[in-house]
Amino acid sequence: MLKGRESLIRLIGKRRTLSGDLSVILSALPPLVRGEKVTAVGDEEEDVASTSLSASYLVHCPVCGTAMRGGDQAINAHLDFCLVKGKKRKLTQSTLFQLKYSPKAKFESNSPSNNTLGFVNQMGPTAVSFIKDSDCQKSENLCVHATYEDQSVGNLCDEKVDALYQDKMPLGSNITTSQELNQLILETLIVGRRFSIEKELRLGTSIILVRDPNNIKDCNAIKVLSADPGCGKVFGYISRDLSKYLSPLIEKFSLSFEGCVTSAPEHIFGPVPIRISCLSPASSNMIDSEVFRSLWANVVHVVESAKTNPTSGKTKYQENLCLLIKEVLQDNRHLFTVDELSFLESFLSLSNDCQRLFIRLYMRKGPWFRLSTMSYVEILNIEEATKELSERGYFRLSSAEVPLDDLKRILNVLAIPDLRFLQNIVDKRKNLSSRKQDIIASLVSSYEGRHPCLPAVLIKKYGVFVTISETAESLFWRAQRLFFLNGEQDLSAFLFADLQIIKYPAYNCITTDKIFRNRSDMLSFEEAVKVAQIMDQSIEENDSITVAQCIKMSELGLSCFSEHAIQSETTFLSLFSASWVYSKVVLLGISFLEKEHRYIDAITLLRRLLSVFTCDSRRGYWTLRLSIDLEHIGRPTESLIVAENGLLDPWIRAGSRLALQRRILRLGKPPRRWKIPSFSMTFKRKLNEVSC
DNA sequence: ACCGCCGGGTGCC
DNA sequence: ACCGCCGGGTGCC
Numbered sequence: 001m002l003k004g005r006e007s008l009i010r011l012i013g014k015r016r017t018l019s020g021d022l023s024v025i026l027s028a029l030p031p032l033v034r035g036e037k038v039t040a041v042g043d044e045e046e047d048v049a050s051t052s053l054s055a056s057y058l059v060h061c062p063v064c065g066t067a068m069r070g071g072d073q074a075i076n077a078h079l080d081f082c083l084v085k086g087k088k089r090k091l092t093q094s095t096l097f098q099l100k101y102s103p104k105a106k107f108e109s110n111s112p113s114n115n116t117l118g119f120v121n122q123m124g125p126t127a128v129s130f131i132k133d134s135d136c137q138k139s140e141n142l143c144v145h146a147t148y149e150d151q152s153v154g155n156l157c158d159e160k161v162d163a164l165y166q167d168k169m170p171l172g173s174n175i176t177t178s179q180e181l182n183q184l185i186l187e188t189l190i191v192g193r194r195f196s197i198e199k200e201l202r203l204g205t206s207i208i209l210v211r212d213p214n215n216i217k218d219c220n221a222i223k224v225l226s227a228d229p230g231c232g233k234v235f236g237y238i239s240r241d242l243s244k245y246l247s248p249l250i251e252k253f254s255l256s257f258e259g260c261v262t263s264a265p266e267h268i269f270g271p272v273p274i275r276i277s278c279l280s281p282a283s284s285n286m287i288d289s290e291v292f293r294s295l296w297a298n299v300v301h302v303v304e305s306a307k308t309n310p311t312s313g314k315t316k317y318q319e320n321l322c323l324l325i326k327e328v329l330q331d332n333r334h335l336f337t338v339d340e341l342s343f344l345e346s347f348l349s350l351s352n353d354c355q356r357l358f359i360r361l362y363m364r365k366g367p368w369f370r371l372s373t374m375s376y377v378e379i380l381n382i383e384e385a386t387k388e389l390s391e392r393g394y395f396r397l398s399s400a401e402v403p404l405d406d407l408k409r410i411l412n413v414l415a416i417p418d419l420r421f422l423q424n425i426v427d428k429r430k431n432l433s434s435r436k437q438d439i440i441a442s443l444v445s446s447y448e449g450r451h452p453c454l455p456a457v458l459i460k461k462y463g464v465f466v467t468i469s470e471t472a473e474s475l476f477w478r479a480q481r482l483f484f485l486n487g488e489q490d491l492s493a494f495l496f497a498d499l500q501i502i503k504y505p506a507y508n509c510i511t512t513d514k515i516f517r518n519r520s521d522m523l524s525f526e527e528a529v530k531v532a533q534i535m536d537q538s539i540e541e542n543d544s545i546t547v548a549q550c551i552k553m554s555e556l557g558l559s560c561f562s563e564h565a566i567q568s569e570t571t572f573l574s575l576f577s578a579s580w581v582y583s584k585v586v587l588l589g590i591s592f593l594e595k596e597h598r599y600i601d602a603i604t605l606l607r608r609l610l611s612v613f614t615c616d617s618r619r620g621y622w623t624l625r626l627s628i629d630l631e632h633i634g635r636p637t638e639s640l641i642v643a644e645n646g647l648l649d650p651w652i653r654a655g656s657r658l659a660l661q662r663r664i665l666r667l668g669k670p671p672r673r674w675k676i677p678s679f680s681m682t683f684k685r686k687l688n689e690v691s692c
Numbered sequence: 693a694c695c696g697c698c699g700g701g702t703g704c705c
Numbered sequence: 706a707c708c709g710c711c712g713g714g715t716g717c718c
Contacts, residue, residue: 014693192718212718221718237718316717365713415701436702488693496694498717 005539005591008584012533013487016477178282181296186303187262190224190236190272201235201261201272209238209257209276211250220247224274227258236272245298253292255280315378317363318355320494322348328479334514335482335522340475346392353385358394362468362476363491368398368410372463386466394472398465400456407447407455410465411440418462419443426451478526485515485576487529515576528557528581535585539592551589551605554582558612583609583616590625599633 190207206227215221222243226233238246249255259276286292314322325344333341347355356379361369374382389395398410411419419439426446447454459465480490516522531553538546557578574580586609593602606626610619630638 215718218718223718240718243718363714490693492693492715495716 005536005588008532008536008588010486010488011581011584012529012536013481014490015533015537016473178284178287181278181282181287182280183277184300185275185277186259186299187273187275188242188303189239190261190274191239192237203261203263205235205261207235207259207261207274207276209246209250209259211247212237213251218243220244222247222250242299242302245295245302249292249295249299253282253286255282314352315356316498317359317491317494318352320491321355321359324483324491325479328482332482332514332516335478335516335519337519343393343471344475344479347394350392351385351388353379353381354389354392354394357382357385358389358468358472359491361395361466362472366467368406368413368465368467370413370462371466374466386464390466390469393469396467396469398455398459398467400453400459402455404444404448406467408440408444409467410455410458411443412436413465414462421461422454422457425457426454478522482515513573515573521577524557524560524578525576525581528554528578528585531557532581532585535588539588544592544596547589547592550585551592554585554589555605555608557582558586558608579612583613583618587622594629594632597632599629602629603633 190201207224208227210223210225212221212223213219218240220240220243222238224235224237225231226235237243246257250257256279257276258279259274262273262275325347329336329341329344336344347358350358356376357374360374360376360379371382371386376382379385386395386397390397398406402410411422414422416436416439419436422443423439426443443454481487484490484493516525531550535547535550535554538544538550586605590602590605590609593599593605603626606622606629610622610626613619
């Protein structure tokens with residue numbers, strides 16, 4: 001159905017540097033509840049047989065996940081229905097597409113804001129509905145079937161990001177006469193100075209606003225020009241937030257604006273404060289019109305909120321992470337300990353420098369950084385911030401005694417000339433290999449032998465090295481996952497939304513269920529993700545011993561959860577369970593075994609999966625896999641029995657094996673995520689495809 | 693990453 | 706290493 005590796009990679013997301021080895025993680029696994037069952041290999045077939053032979057047990061459709069009881073006919077009919085709906089999925093996609101690009105989307109903020117986040121679980125166990133809130137009147141329901149894990153998870157979080165970008169609703173500044181309109185003074189900023197050629201701007205310079213409809217980045221762009229007629233100097237732009245509302249006013253109601261610079265900019269590219277007012281007289285018709293009033297209210301609101309919000313002091317990326325933490329703290333208090341809550345909350349009260357430095361490094365690959373090479377214009381005192389962050393437990397600094405793993409990673413930060421220099425100090429006789437890894441290896445070996453002072457030399461010569469503390473790393477990682485509901489997205493998702501590289505439809509989200517019921521569910525899930533990551537890494541490195549260990553661990557994990565967790569959960573929520581992750585690992589393990597032609601082992605594993613997930617929608621696929629593996633070991637008779645007599649699953653009985661295979665192939669490619677609606681080449685190509 | 697750019701690190705064609 | 710490639714950091718019209 002899904003390629004195991006790919007879906008696992010998506011599940012894991014950005015790889016974390018795992019401290020410790022497998023045994024640590026293994027020992028951290030929940031205690032084995034029913035060990036005797038796991039070690040016994042021979043008795044699965046009985047289990048399988050006993051569950052499958054009861055003719056009328058509840059089965060889940062592999063397409064939509066609906067639970068149903070019934071004979072072959074009913075199941076076939078349902079399958080056909082579900083498969084026809086494949087077209088509908090496409091339709092949904094293009095609907096979303098249009099929604100983002102319909103011209104009326106310009107007025108989308110005219111709606112009551114409900115920033116409740118989460119998801120609605122209606123239309124059966126796997127459906128998620130997004131309620132478009134662009135205009136209240138024609139609010140249509142977009143029902144997105146979240147059948148496939150990567151799709152559902154991805155979309156939900158995408159929307160989540162976007163919800164946070166929904167404008168806060170204006171309190172409303174009611175203009176009732178033309179005079180009031182003309183007297184109103186808006187204080188705002190010229191931005192985008194970096195892109196303007198005109199550097200000269202003095203206090204009191206007169207300016208006018210001109211629409212820039214051909215702007216590639218933003219169709220609402222408004223240029224700020226010199227008021228000097230014929231001069232045509234472009235000083236910069238009005239911020240995107242404001243021009244979103246201002247430009248329809250200029251275009252549809254022929255308003256014009258002028259103003260002056262109220263103070264000189266601190267930096268050459270910095271925003272320039274200006275004061276603008278509306279020149280044109282407005283008819284009372286216009287002022288009474290709903291569209292006008294709403295646009296104007298938004299303009300006033302944007303200007304006001306820019307003034308009152310402490311935006312000036314905070315960079316966007318700071319706001320984004322703070323927002324993320326606040327959201328997570330609000331919705332998921334039950335998942336954190338008191339200490340963890342206070343640690344996360346303490347971040348919000350850190351100084352600007354500290355917050356900025358932390359985020360900068362948190363987003364970077366690392367894990368170690370050299371303090372002396374870090375430089376960020378927006379951070380005033382990096383040394384001071386580093387010190388404070390390490391005192392508060394966010395950072396860990398290099399010391400004279402660092403663990404071996406850390407030493408290797410620190411050495412990796414250095415460039416080859418620096419490493420050569422160190423090598424000269426430590427051991428002059430060593431041959432000079434040019435490969436970085438060779439030099440590091442030789443340095444590490446001398447450190448283990450005769451030069452325990454290496455870290456001290458390192459610090460003396462190259463200054464302090466910094467890494468994010470384990471506490472901070474794991475807590476922020478958790479917060480991030482809880483916010484995005486996947487492992488792939490990070491703070492850059494905000495940026496993409498900001499730059500409109502990705503556009504999201506407007507929607508309302510209502511939370512009906514918690515993703516994790518309690519802390520221990522979440523912790524087991526995190527453990528499982530760790531195992532998944534090790535699995536992924538070991539497959540990449542072709543380390544079949546570790547792969548085998550991961551499979552073993554996943555099996556142990558599965559057996560612990562088989563009783564309560566697996567069967568009660570709805571399809572969507574089950575994606576956030578350890579058992580789901582473990583099942584993915586095991587399935588990937590099966591592919592690995594198949595690749596190594598170890599079919600007997602593969603079959604054993606598959607049978608175990610089938611015995612644990614007795615009601616899982618993936619059973620059909622697993623069964624097919626099993627029958628193929630049986631064929632590989634030269635037992636076609638048994639494979640035929642498995643496939644056609646439905647020994648394992650009623651879904652198999654629903655059609656001939658060939659038909660099933662075709663179906664799985666057709667289902668095999670779940671629709672990609674929503675196409676990236678940007679103005680990039682990719683997007684243009686996609687548009688062509690759509691129109692063709 | 694789903695973009696696009698820039699600049700540093702690195703290697704032995 | 707005057708080159709060419711790869712991959713990390715970054716963006717905020």
